[in-house]
Amino acid sequence: MPAVPILALPCQFLTVPINYICRTMALCLETEQLETVQRILSLHFEGLEVWAYGPRLTGVDLTPETELDLVVIAERPLSFEAMTAVEKAFAESGLSFRVDVMDWAKLPETMQKQIKKEHEVVQTVAED
Template sequence: MPVLELNHLYLEPRHLTLLQHILHQQVPHAEVWAYGSRVTGGAHETSDLDLVLRAPTDPKAEVAGYLALKEALQASALPITVDVRSWWLLPDSCQQEIERAYVVVQTGKLI
């Protein structure tokens, strides 16, 4: 599966820094992957950012803080919509599509 470098993510550095801060505050134990047009190309300034949350030790486990993260992202100064999904809720076909090209935005802390 092609894991792309963080610099392959089409997102301004200041917005990436803010995003990572929010992720660290709300879901520090989650592994967070970006996927979609901001990774694969074709994105423009107003394209949404697709993220998926995974538990580092067990991708099929639920990640605590999902709803708080969604609220924090909506209330943030990020100028784009961030669509957050939960890996454990996605069908296999969606998981396989994401695994074709993604960027690890946060590795997650092991507990």
């Protein structure tokens, strides 16, 4: 059997539409969903790196409705206004799953260590 690139592996859902393909190892987002997530992130957190972590990355108990856990990597805590605005944007985005956005600077060190071990970069730092 020929090798299949990991980016083309189907998601591990029990019933999956044929177009539901894992763009990354386990995020299992349709192209349009990933583009929506990245568009919202770039509008609200331009120039900051954003990582995905949690069930969509690990594949544990994964369904198409599984929430997407994101963390914004910033040296200083993000403002309440910025976090509220991005939460509202995701709530109004029409995505079929919830998106939880966390602030790296406000996470406990134990959680930071766990996320560092297993994450996927969703938005990279803008190059000057």
